[in-house]
Amino acid sequence: MLSPAKNTYAKNEVTQWPIPNYWDLVALIFVIAIVLVLALGAHSMMGRFEVGDTVRISLNPAHLPYYALLTLLRMLIAMSFSLLFTFIFATWAAKSRQAERFIIPMIDLLQSVPVLGFLSIVIVGFIVLFRGSLLGPECAAIFAIFTAQAWNIALSFYQSLKMVPEDLHEASHMLQLSAWQKFWRVEVPFAMPGLIWNMMLSMSGSWIFLVASEAISVANHKIYLSGIGSYIAMAITEKDKMAILYVIMTMMVVIVLVDQILFRPLVAWSEKFKTSEVGNESEPESWLLNLFQRTRFMRFIGNYGTSFFSAMVNVPLLRRRQRNAPQSTFNKKLRWCIVFTWNIVLTILVLFALFVLFRFILSKVKISEIFSVTYDGVFTAMRVLAAIIVSSIVWVPLGVLIGLHAKATRIVQPIAQFLAAFPMNLIFPLVVWAILRFHLSVNLWVSPLMVMGSQWYILFNVIAGTSALPKNLHYAVGTLNVRGWLWWKRFILPGIFSYYITGAITAAGNAWNVSII
Numbered sequence: 001m002l003s004p005a006k007n008t009y010a011k012n013e014v015t016q017w018p019i020p021n022y023w024d025l026v027a028l029i030f031v032i033a034i035v036l037v038l039a040l041g042a043h044s045m046m047g048r049f050e051v052g053d054t055v056r057i058s059l060n061p062a063h064l065p066y067y068a069l070l071t072l073l074r075m076l077i078a079m080s081f082s083l084l085f086t087f088i089f090a091t092w093a094a095k096s097r098q099a100e101r102f103i104i105p106m107i108d109l110l111q112s113v114p115v116l117g118f119l120s121i122v123i124v125g126f127i128v129l130f131r132g133s134l135l136g137p138e139c140a141a142i143f144a145i146f147t148a149q150a151w152n153i154a155l156s157f158y159q160s161l162k163m164v165p166e167d168l169h170e171a172s173h174m175l176q177l178s179a180w181q182k183f184w185r186v187e188v189p190f191a192m193p194g195l196i197w198n199m200m201l202s203m204s205g206s207w208i209f210l211v212a213s214e215a216i217s218v219a220n221h222k223i224y225l226s227g228i229g230s231y232i233a234m235a236i237t238e239k240d241k242m243a244i245l246y247v248i249m250t251m252m253v254v255i256v257l258v259d260q261i262l263f264r265p266l267v268a269w270s271e272k273f274k275t276s277e278v279g280n281e282s283e284p285e286s287w288l289l290n291l292f293q294r295t296r297f298m299r300f301i302g303n304y305g306t307s308f309f310s311a312m313v314n315v316p317l318l319r320r321r322q323r324n325a326p327q328s329t330f331n332k333k334l335r336w337c338i339v340f341t342w343n344i345v346l347t348i349l350v351l352f353a354l355f356v357l358f359r360f361i362l363s364k365v366k367i368s369e370i371f372s373v374t375y376d377g378v379f380t381a382m383r384v385l386a387a388i389i390v391s392s393i394v395w396v397p398l399g400v401l402i403g404l405h406a407k408a409t410r411i412v413q414p415i416a417q418f419l420a421a422f423p424m425n426l427i428f429p430l431v432v433w434a435i436l437r438f439h440l441s442v443n444l445w446v447s448p449l450m451v452m453g454s455q456w457y458i459l460f461n462v463i464a465g466t467s468a469l470p471k472n473l474h475y476a477v478g479t480l481n482v483r484g485w486l487w488w489k490r491f492i493l494p495g496i497f498s499y500y501i502t503g504a505i506t507a508a509g510n511a512w513n514v515s516i517i
Contacts, residue, residue, distance in 0.1 A: 018296040027291055027298045034261075041073040044226070049134040051127060055224045057234045061246040064231065068254050071214070071227040074138070075206055078145035079199065082153050085146075086195075090154040091183065094161035098342050104158065111151035111509030114516040115209045118147045123216055137216060137223050144213035148513075149202035152457065152506040156198035159502050160191030184313045189273040194499065196266045197464035200417060201457060203258065205510060207251065207421035208453060228254075248422075255421055259414045265289040267413075274468065284410060383447045384511040388504055391455035396500065399459045400492055403466025412463075420456035446515075453514040457507035458500065465499030466492070 044066075049055075093103040123140040130136035164187055172182040210229030215222060224230040228247060235243035268286040292298055361370065402408045427449075435445055469492075477491050 018300045020297040021295065023291060023294040024297045027295050030291075031298075037069060038073060041069045044070060045073070045134060045138045047134045048132060049137060050132060052221060055226060055230075057224050057226065057230045059231070059234060059238065059240055059243045061243070061250075064228075064246060064250045067227050067231050068250050070225070071210060071229065072254060072258070074142050074213075074227065075145055075149075075203060078142050078149055078206065079203060081142075081146050082150040082202065083199075085150045086154045086157045090158040091161065091187075094158050098339055102346060104155075107151050107154055108505060108509070110147070111506060112512040113147075114513050115144050115147055115212045116516065119144050119212065119216060134225075137225055140216060141213045141225055141227075144209065145206045148206040148209045148213075151509060152202045152205070152502075153195065153198050155502045155505060156194050156461075157191050159498050160194050161187055163498060164190050180315070181313055184309075192270045192273045193267075193468055194464050196263070196270050197460055198502075199266075200259075200263050200413070201420065201460040203263075204255070204417045204420035204456065208510075209513070251421060252418055255418045256414055259417055260286075261288060263413075263417075284406060380512070380515050383450055383515065384508055386447060387450040387454050387511045388458075388507055390451055391458045391507060392500075392504065395455055395459040396462055396496075399462030400466050400496070403463040406467075409463060409467065416456060416459060420460075422452075450511040450514050454507035454511040457510060458503040461499040461503030461506075462496055465496030468499075469495045 089103055089107075093100040119140060122143050123137070126139040126143070127136035130139065168186050168190065172186050177185060207228075210227065211233045212229075214225045214227040214229030215233040216225070217223070224234070228251065231243070231247050235247060264284070265286040265288050268284045268289050271284060292302075402412050431445065431449065434440065435442055473491065473495070477487065482491060
């Protein structure tokens with residue numbers, strides 16, 4: 001394991017540029033390789049396409065690295081848009097009560113909408129927008145993956161912003177930070193550890209929906225995009241067991257690479273944003289982060305990125321001081337009128353939407369079908385609730401145990417990422433065979449599939465919450481000799497509760513999606 005170097009480097013006396021070392025050569029080769037690979041994938045997304053064209057998917061395992069590259073690129077693009085969505089809407093919800101009343105319920109609702117539902121709405125629009133180009137189906141696939149990632153990340157960031165300690169608010173006021181500066185200097189760093197954990201979880205969770213996002217149906221025509229999802233769909237259709245085995249092995253390799261190249265460095269880097277030290281064990285390490293810390297020229301170039309970020313945060317137009325002057329009576333009345341008008345408009349829109357929905361249902365749907373759908377919906381809701389309860393009973397204690405030990409977290413993290421990413425539809429045929437072979441109840445034995453897909457949201461959030469508990473609280477609890485149920489009741493459960501709620505909400509949404517897929 002490489003050890004991080006000190007933040008110094010030798011400079012050329014004439015040019016004042018640092019003298020590169022051999023670590024710079026290794027890092028440069030690595031960066032160039034990553035850029036070339038991503039450029040190859042991006043170029044492949046811009047071919048020509050017309051509705052009716054057939055994209056041939058080969059089950060030859062030699063094509064799997066190329067398919068994995070395209071799938072990973074789609075997921076990274078979707079992750080970028082998910083972060084943009086999070087920074088806008090989660091922040092808005094955290095800072096405005098009126099926006100919070102609308103945005104958070106909408107996110108909770110949207111995460112329960114199946115990916116297929118979003119695809120059926122947007123696919124035609126994207127194909128028309130990018131007529132004659134493969135970018136149409138590609139954008140539809142990226143949007144579908146976005147819907148599998150964004151809601152969990154947004155809820156996590158919203159929860160972190162609501163939990164920013166009061167002393168950090170006071171410090172930002174004493175430093176006269178503007179709202180823009182406070183967001184980037186205080187709130188985002190505070191939310192970073194939980195945000196990165198939920199980025200990992202969302203990336204893993206989006207693997208489950210690859211078949212739905214890369215094998216798209218439009219106008220009774222199947223569009224296969226080159227990728228892991230289409231490979232899985234073709235392997236299932238052809239009943240090729242070896243192809244399924246190859247794709248599972250490929251997914252395992254890709255998940256490990258993403259963990260080592262992207263998420264492990266981010267987790268190690270995010271340690272510096274924690275408000276206090278956590279636990280008694282060593283901090284997480286990353287060989288890649290240590291590699292770049294041992295370079296000279298690359299770190300020198302990185303300083304320009306830091307300077308650019310500082311310039312962006314300190315934009316003069318956004319650097320206005322915060323003022324705590326008391327509001328005038330007129331401003332208070334104006335604010336009250338705006339809030340009141342917003343609530344009235346929102347209520348009218350909701351009532352109008354309900355009216356249109358009920359009128360459509362009563363005119364187009366038979367009463368017997370309404371009762372049948374309601375009956376089935378209640379049973380599905382009971383399965384979802386059972387999945388959340390079972391997952392909580394199993395993973396809350398285990399997640400706390402893992403989160404309290406940094407070494408256990410480093411071991412479990414990639415394993416949990418792979419299990420969370422494992423597409424449930426690969427084992428559907430096995431479950432169906434077992435139900436038919438042993439005459440099992442379908443209503444009962446499909447429930448474990450929900451648990452398998454949703455449990456990881458609870459585990460990851462519990463681990464993140466436990467890892468974020470301050471070290472001084474551990475010391476205080478140990479000094480007071482708090483043990484047993486009192487330790488859970490007064491320390492652990494209150495400390496991880498907000499993280500658990502975020503995980504439970506996203507787990508419920510995932511369970512609804514799995515029930516449909």
